[in-house]
Amino acid sequence: xxKQQILRNRPHGLPDENTWELIETETPTIGxxxxxxxxxxxxxxxxxxxxxxxxxxxxxxxxxxDVMRALTVGEVVESKNDKFKxxxxxxxxxxxxxxxxxDGRGFYKVDPNLAPLETYTGTIGMPGLTAYFGLLEVGAxxxxxxxxxxxxxxxxxxxxxxxxxxxxxxxxxxxGGAEKCAYLVDELGFDHAIDYKxxxxxxxIHEYCPDGVDVYFDxxxxxxLDAALTAINKNARVVICGxxxxxxxxxxxxxxxxxxxxxxxxxxxxxxxxxxxAKRYQxxxxxxxxxxxxxxxxxxxxxxxxxxxFREIFLKLFSGDKKGKLVLKV
Amino acid sequence: xxKQQILRNRPHGLPDENTWELIETETPTIGxxxxxxxxxxxxxxxxxxxxxxxxxxxxxxxxxxDVMRALTVGEVVESKNDKFKxxxxxxxxxxxxxxxxxDGRGFYKVDPNLAPLETYTGTIGMPGLTAYFGLLEVGAxxxxxxxxxxxxxxxxxxxxxxxxxxxxxxxxxxxGGAEKCAYLVDELGFDHAIDYKxxxxxxxIHEYCPDGVDVYFDxxxxxxLDAALTAINKNARVVICGxxxxxxxxxxxxxxxxxxxxxxxxxxxxxxxxxxxAKRYQxxxxxxxxxxxxxxxxxxxxxxxxxxxFREIFLKLFSGDKKGKLVLKV
Numbered sequence: 001x002x003k004q005q006i007l008r009n010r011p012h013g014l015p016d017e018n019t020w021e022l023i024e025t026e027t028p029t030i031g032x033x034x035x036x037x038x039x040x041x042x043x044x045x046x047x048x049x050x051x052x053x054x055x056x057x058x059x060x061x062x063x064x065x066d067v068m069r070a071l072t073v074g075e076v077v078e079s080k081n082d083k084f085k086x087x088x089x090x091x092x093x094x095x096x097x098x099x100x101x102x103d104g105r106g107f108y109k110v111d112p113n114l115a116p117l118e119t120y121t122g123t124i125g126m127p128g129l130t131a132y133f134g135l136l137e138v139g140a141x142x143x144x145x146x147x148x149x150x151x152x153x154x155x156x157x158x159x160x161x162x163x164x165x166x167x168x169x170x171x172x173x174x175x176g177g178a179e180k181c182a183y184l185v186d187e188l189g190f191d192h193a194i195d196y197k198x199x200x201x202x203x204x205i206h207e208y209c210p211d212g213v214d215v216y217f218d219x220x221x222x223x224x225l226d227a228a229l230t231a232i233n234k235n236a237r238v239v240i241c242g243x244x245x246x247x248x249x250x251x252x253x254x255x256x257x258x259x260x261x262x263x264x265x266x267x268x269x270x271x272x273x274x275x276x277x278a279k280r281y282q283x284x285x286x287x288x289x290x291x292x293x294x295x296x297x298x299x300x301x302x303x304x305x306x307x308x309x310f311r312e313i314f315l316k317l318f319s320g321d322k323k324g325k326l327v328l329k330v
Numbered sequence: 331x332x333k334q335q336i337l338r339n340r341p342h343g344l345p346d347e348n349t350w351e352l353i354e355t356e357t358p359t360i361g362x363x364x365x366x367x368x369x370x371x372x373x374x375x376x377x378x379x380x381x382x383x384x385x386x387x388x389x390x391x392x393x394x395x396d397v398m399r400a401l402t403v404g405e406v407v408e409s410k411n412d413k414f415k416x417x418x419x420x421x422x423x424x425x426x427x428x429x430x431x432x433d434g435r436g437f438y439k440v441d442p443n444l445a446p447l448e449t450y451t452g453t454i455g456m457p458g459l460t461a462y463f464g465l466l467e468v469g470a471x472x473x474x475x476x477x478x479x480x481x482x483x484x485x486x487x488x489x490x491x492x493x494x495x496x497x498x499x500x501x502x503x504x505x506g507g508a509e510k511c512a513y514l515v516d517e518l519g520f521d522h523a524i525d526y527k528x529x530x531x532x533x534x535i536h537e538y539c540p541d542g543v544d545v546y547f548d549x550x551x552x553x554x555l556d557a558a559l560t561a562i563n564k565n566a567r568v569v570i571c572g573x574x575x576x577x578x579x580x581x582x583x584x585x586x587x588x589x590x591x592x593x594x595x596x597x598x599x600x601x602x603x604x605x606x607x608a609k610r611y612q613x614x615x616x617x618x619x620x621x622x623x624x625x626x627x628x629x630x631x632x633x634x635x636x637x638x639x640f641r642e643i644f645l646k647l648f649s650g651d652k653k654g655k656l657v658l659k660v
Contacts, residue, residue, distance in 0.1 A: 257583055
C-alpha cells in the first residue's frame with residue numbers, strides 16, 4: 001500500500017487539519033519506460049506553501065485532490081527505464097507519498113556513499129543550489145564584500161553564509177533565538193549573528209556592518225528586509241530568495257517602505273527561481289559536494305519521522321522550530 | 331545686484347512660505363580662474379526636494395542659509411578661465427539666483443543655435459540623459475519589448491516613451507488628466523495612455539499590456555508602482571528613477587506590497603542616479619540632440635518667469651500643473 005498526503009483544501013493562512021488528508025492507495029504499477037521509487041526522505045521547503053495557492057506563479061499550483069508536491073530522495077525498486085536501475089538512489093519531485101511511479105523526468109541519481117541521503121535534500125540539493133546560484137550569480141558576490149543573510153540558520157541561509165566565508169567575505173546572519181545565533185558563529189564561522197527575536201535588528205545590522213552591506217540575501221521579507229535596506233552600500237545587490245514571514249499572511253503584506261534606498265544607492269533588488277539554473281545544476285552540485293567533502297561547508301538537517309506527521313512537521317518551517325534543512329523521513 | 335533664493339528652513343511636507351527667502355546681494359566678483367554666469371533659465375526638478383532633506387544621500391543636503399541648489403543655463407558675462415569666454419552659454423549647477431561665480435567645474439558649453447536655451451534644461455539636458463541611460467542601460471531595453479512609464483508627461487517620462495518608440499517598442503504611459511494623455515498619444519506617439527486621476531490604473535495596465543510589461547520605468551512610486559508590479563513579465567526590469575508621490579510625504583511611505591512579483595518573475599528592480607554616467611554625458615547629449623534635430627523626439631518645456639515666484643512655480647512639479655520640463659525664466 002502507498003500512504004499519500006492529498007491536498008483537500010487550500011489554506012487561508014497556516015495549513016490546518018482540513019488542508020491535507022492522509023490516504024492509503026494501492027502501490028502504483030509502472031508502465032513502459034517508467035520507474036518505481038520508494039521515497040526515503042521528503043524535503044520540506046517554504047516554497048511548498050506557495051505551490052498551494054491558486055495563483056499564477058512559476059509552477060502551476062498543486063491541484064485539489066492531488067498528492068502534495070514535494071522534492072524527495074528515494075530508492076529505485078523497479079525499473080523499466082534504461083537510465084535507472086533497481087537499487088539506484090534518486091532525487092526528484094516524488095511528492096508526499098511512500099511510492100512514486102515516474103518516467104524519470106526531472107529525477108537524477110545521487111551517491112549514498114558520498115553523503116547521507118538526507119543531505120541531498122539540503123546542502124547537496126536544491127537548497128544548496130539555491131544558495132550557490134543566488135549568492136554568486138544573482139548576488140554577483142565579490143571577494144571581501146560584506147554579506148547579510150536572513151533565515152541564516154535555515155537550509156539556504158546557512159549555506160549562503162558558509163559560501164560567503166569561502167569567498168573571504170564578512171558574513172552577518174539573522175536568525176531567531178540565541179541557540180541558532182551561537183550555532184552560526186561557533187559552528188559555521190559567521191562573523192556575527194543577530195537574534196531577531198531578542199535584538200533590535202536595524203541597530204545590530206549597523207553595529208556589525210559599519211561599512212555597509214554589499215549583498216543582502218533575503219529569505220524572510222517583512223520588517224527585516226526593510227531594516228536591511230537602511231544599510232546597503234552603493235551598487236549593493238538585494239537577492240530576493242523568499243519571504244517566509246509573508247507566506248501565511250492573511251492580509252496583503254507590507255512592502256519594503258525603504259525601497260528608495262535602491263535609488264539613492266544605485267542598488268538592485270532581484271528575484272530568482274532555482275529551476276532557471278537547471279542546466280547548471282551539475283556544476284553547482286559538484287562544487288557543493290566538494291566543499292562538503294573538504295569540510296568547508298557543514299551540512300545540517302533536522303529529521304522527523306512519519307508521513308502521517310507531515311502537517312505538524314511542515315509547520316516547523318514557519319515556527320522556526322528546527323535548524324538547517326527540515327526533512328521528513330518516510 | 332543678485333537676487334537669490336536662500337534655504338531658511340527644511341520643509342516638513344510641501345515647501346511653504348518659511349522654506350526660502352528671497353534676498354538681494356551684491357553681484358559676485360570673480361577670482362583667478364573663475365567665470366561669472368548670468369543665469370537665463372533655472373531647471374526645476376523633483377530631485378531638488380530630496381536635496382532639501384537633512385539625510386545621507388547621493389549629494390550632501392543643501393545647507394540652511396545657502397542658495398537653493400538648482401541646475402541652470404546661462405551666459406558667461408565675465409571670464410578669467412581659459413575654458414570659457416564671455417558670450418558662451420553654459421549649463422551647470424548655478425543655483426536659484428541671477429548670477430553665479432564659479433571655477434567652472436561641472437559646467438559645460440551649449441549651443442543656442444542648435445536648440446532653444448531652455449531645452450538644455452530638459453530633453454538635451456539632465457532629464458534627457460536620465461531617460462536615455464535609465465531606459466537603455468538600467469532598463470536594458472530590447473527592440474520590440476513593452477515599456478510602461480509613469481510620470482509619462484513629465485520631463486523624463488515623455489522622453490523615455492519617445493526613445494522606446496524609436497527602439498520599436500510598445501509604449502504605455504501613465505499621466506494625470508485627459509489632456510496629458512491625449513498629448514502622449516496624439517503628439518508623442520505613445521500606443522496608449524492611462525489617466526491615473528480618472529481610470530483604474532491596474533485594470534488599464536492589464537488591458538493595454540495583455541502580454542505583460544518588460545520594462546517599467548517608475549517616476550512616481552506609491553500605488554502606481556504596486557499596480558505595475560502585477561503586470562511584469564519574466565526577467566522584467568523595474569527602473570526606479572524617482573518617486574514623486576512620496577517626496578513630500580509626512581508619514582513613512584508605503585513600500586511596494588507586490589514586490590514578490592520580482593521573485594516569481596525573476597525580475598529586478600534597480601535604482602540609478604544620473605551623475606554616475608557623467609563620463610558618458612557627451613554620448614547621451616549628442617544622441618538626444620540628433621534625435622531632436624531629426625524630429626524623432628519632441629522637446630517640451632513649460633516656462634514660467636520670475637525668480638521671485640520660485641516657490642509657487644516649483645510646487646507645480648507636485649501638483650502636476652505643467653507638461654514636459656518645468657523651467658523658471660530668470
